[in-house]
Amino acid sequence: MSLTLLSGLIVPLAVVPYVLAAQERAEHEHPVRFGLIAERDGVRPGGSIRVGLDFRIEPGWHLYWKGPSDTGAPLHVTVSTSPGVQAGPVQWPAPRRHVSPGDLLDHVYETRVTLPVAIPVPADYTGTEIRIQARADWMVCRSVCLIGSGEASLTVPVVRDREPVPTAEASAFAAADRRLPVPVRDQPDAPQIRWAGSEAERAEPILEIRAVVPTSHLIFYPLSDETPLMDLLRDGISKGGTLRLRLTRPGRVAGVVEQMPADQPREAKFFLVDIDVPPSLENSGRNQPVTPHIREDPGHGPRG
Amino acid sequence: MCRLVNGWIAATLMAGLGAFPMAAAAQQETPKPSTPPAPKTAEPAGAKIGEPAPNFTLTDTEGKTWKLSDHKGKIVVLEWFNPECPVVMMHYENRTMHKVQEKFRDKNIVWVAINSGYPGEQGTGKEKNAQARTEWKMTWPVLLDESGTVGRTYGAKTTPHMFVINANGVLVYAGAIDDGSPRGIGQTNYVENAIDKSLKGETVSPATTRPYGCNVKYRPGS
Numbered sequence: 001m002s003l004t005l006l007s008g009l010i011v012p013l014a015v016v017p018y019v020l021a022a023q024e025r026a027e028h029e030h031p032v033r034f035g036l037i038a039e040r041d042g043v044r045p046g047g048s049i050r051v052g053l054d055f056r057i058e059p060g061w062h063l064y065w066k067g068p069s070d071t072g073a074p075l076h077v078t079v080s081t082s083p084g085v086q087a088g089p090v091q092w093p094a095p096r097r098h099v100s101p102g103d104l105l106d107h108v109y110e111t112r113v114t115l116p117v118a119i120p121v122p123a124d125y126t127g128t129e130i131r132i133q134a135r136a137d138w139m140v141c142r143s144v145c146l147i148g149s150g151e152a153s154l155t156v157p158v159v160r161d162r163e164p165v166p167t168a169e170a171s172a173f174a175a176a177d178r179r180l181p182v183p184v185r186d187q188p189d190a191p192q193i194r195w196a197g198s199e200a201e202r203a204e205p206i207l208e209i210r211a212v213v214p215t216s217h218l219i220f221y222p223l224s225d226e227t228p229l230m231d232l233l234r235d236g237i238s239k240g241g242t243l244r245l246r247l248t249r250p251g252r253v254a255g256v257v258e259q260m261p262a263d264q265p266r267e268a269k270f271f272l273v274d275i276d277v278p279p280s281l282e283n284s285g286r287n288q289p290v291t292p293h294i295r296e297d298p299g300h301g302p303r304g
Numbered sequence: 305m306c307r308l309v310n311g312w313i314a315a316t317l318m319a320g321l322g323a324f325p326m327a328a329a330a331q332q333e334t335p336k337p338s339t340p341p342a343p344k345t346a347e348p349a350g351a352k353i354g355e356p357a358p359n360f361t362l363t364d365t366e367g368k369t370w371k372l373s374d375h376k377g378k379i380v381v382l383e384w385f386n387p388e389c390p391v392v393m394m395h396y397e398n399r400t401m402h403k404v405q406e407k408f409r410d411k412n413i414v415w416v417a418i419n420s421g422y423p424g425e426q427g428t429g430k431e432k433n434a435q436a437r438t439e440w441k442m443t444w445p446v447l448l449d450e451s452g453t454v455g456r457t458y459g460a461k462t463t464p465h466m467f468v469i470n471a472n473g474v475l476v477y478a479g480a481i482d483d484g485s486p487r488g489i490g491q492t493n494y495v496e497n498a499i500d501k502s503l504k505g506e507t508v509s510p511a512t513t514r515p516y517g518c519n520v521k522y523r524p525g526s
Binding site for chain 1: 388389390391394420422425426452455456461462485486487514516517518519520521522523524525526
């Protein structure tokens with residue numbers, strides 16, 4: 001591949017096309033811009049490239065992440081690729097808590113969010129480029145809500161004569177990575193999780209998540225409607241390193257735990273929790289700590 | 305302070321459960337100095353599946369008083385409403401609420417829309433709601449709950465958010481209108497299912513679903 005041709009192919013990557021199919025005329029009024037970005041300027045056969053579904057959100061507005069919220073609707077995305085390559089799962093950075101009047105608790109993205117998707121390219125891939133298309137449907141709210149959708153496409157050159165280098169958008173991937181969860185298993189600084197039983201005579205099960213490092217707060221972001229949380233608004237954020245989630249009944253607890261260290265640097269870590277709480281409190285004994293079963297498959301794969 | 309007020313409102317509503325004519329919503333807005341402390345653990349106030357639906361009295365866009373306890377012996381559907389919410393608009397463009405009611409035309413179902421938006425928020429006010437009612441040919445009343453008291457008692461979070469009360473006055477369904485999303489209406493209408501099961505005397509399942517839609521525009525700071 002000649003250098004001239006190569007640079008010609010790189011240019012479209014730098015100038016990311018932001019498309020708002022549904023609201024083309026209202027582009028300047030709608031608070032969300034959706035586009036596809038690439039982490040590097042090319043991909044080698046046998047390698048992998050990350051592309052990102054990139055949402056730029058006007059200040060004051062928010063999108064909803066894939067897990068449950070009291071209001072709104074989860075962001076919905078689909079990714080397709082040209083023949084010969086297949087996109088991996090969409091990765092969802094942890095959201096932020098957002099409480100609106102009426103004690104309504106939502107889990108949202110503000111300002112900007114990038115959902116990374118890895119696309120491996122087979123070693124025997126013969127093409128000169130791969131093409132990625134994405135569609136997103138969202139609800140965006142501040143005090144009012146709007147529905148939006150967008151489609152975007154991106155072409156990434158397949159390079160054989162050099163190593164791909166980071167694009168100007170690589171920092172957006174780094175920002176996403178900082179909020180992507182890792183499974184709690186095998187992490188030395190991951191919080192301990194135990195079944196705390198019930199503190200009073202009342203029967204509600206309590207799942208205790210306790211940090212083992214100095215921590216200023218923990219936040220629980222639920223991933224599934226199956227999780228029978230009693231009062232996430234009050235239980236979902238801790239002062240200090242112990243979070244106590246009251247459940248209405250035993251069941252599956254799936255979510256992301258944000259752990260904010262008390263020490264510098266104050267960079268939060270995110271852990272994926274997906275456990276089954278024992279079905280019977282009586283069998284396990286009141287106030288006896290029980291290690292809940294941690295699922296082998298964290299179940300945080302692609303969500304449509 | 306916010307939680308104190310909420311706790312007090314919840315307590316008032318719970319107390320009003322047995323004897324139906326409730327205190328006017330306006331009275332509940334301003335707690336007296338003797339406000340009892342909020343309970344330490346905030347329990348979900350008011351409406352619970354399988355329990356009697358809390359009574360309430362509101363005024364509709366025509367100025368008429370509407371009281372839940374006047375409709376004993378009938379299935380009652382409460383539809384949380386905001387005429388300017390795009391998800392509500394989607395359902396009205398598809399006649400979702402009309403279609404459910406048309407299915408049970410001969411069954412004497414009572415259906416009311418309730419707007420719990422605070423004055424000045426999107427989609428609030430008598431005029432806007434009366435206009436929407438005319439434009440969308442709503443044959444059922446739109447009740448104004450500007451203090452948000454009834455909305456909070458029922459735990460209404462979105463527009464739409466649907467509640468079905470059976471002929472015995474028991475809350476049997478709370479959740480989404482259907483299994484759709486803002487991208488489009490769903491295949492299964494949960495309210496239709498709840499009415500159908502209630503008419504047959506069967507247990508309603510699902511009894512709860514996660515609603516989708518705009519947040520209810522409760523009073524800022526509440």
